[in-house]
Amino acid sequence: EEQEEDVLRELRLFLRNLTERLMVDRRFKAFTKPVDIEEVPDYLMVIQKPMDLSTLLYNIDEHKYVTVDEFLSDADLIWQNALEYNPDRDPADRHIRHRACALKDTMRVIIRDELDKDFQRICEEIRESR
Numbered sequence: 001e002e003q004e005e006d007v008l009r010e011l012r013l014f015l016r017n018l019t020e021r022l023m024v025d026r027r028f029k030a031f032t033k034p035v036d037i038e039e040v041p042d043y044l045m046v047i048q049k050p051m052d053l054s055t056l057l058y059n060i061d062e063h064k065y066v067t068v069d070e071f072l073s074d075a076d077l078i079w080q081n082a083l084e085y086n087p088d089r090d091p092a093d094r095h096i097r098h099r100a101c102a103l104k105d106t107m108r109v110i111i112r113d114e115l116d117k118d119f120q121r122i123c124e125e126i127r128e129s130r
């Protein structure tokens with residue numbers, strides 16, 4: 001009903017604001033667009049489910065997410081994929097793993113500090129009702 005659409009509209013605003021703040025953070029530049037398969041031809045041999053910040057924004061606008069946990073399932077792929085694709089001890093891999101860990105922690109701190117727990121529960125009840 002209309003009240004439910006009001007709640008989901010507010011969830012989309014929160015998720016867009018979160019994602020945009022990550023996109024403008026220079027540490028996360030490697031995560032803003034899909035990996036270019038021409039530049040990194042073996043990427044899809046290693047990573048089954050690519051994800052990036054611009055795709056999260058597209059999904060938000062497509063009303064893909066009804067709860068924060070559904071959003072986090074996709075958002076977590078970004079840093080999980082980076083840890084999987086860059087496992088070596090060399091500095092380049094360590095540098096992108098450091099940024100992947102910063103992305104993981106930054107997302108969760110923003111959600112903990114800025115998303116109301118009661119609002120989150122209302123979104124989960126809408127998901128369970130559908």
Ligand SMILES: CC(=O)c1csc(NC(=O)C2C[NH2+]C2)n1
Nearest residue numbers: 030035081082085086092093096
């Ligand atoms: C997005 C992502 O995880 C990514 C983009 S390039 C890259 N890794 C490299 O370019 C080399 C450093 N060791 C391989 N990882």
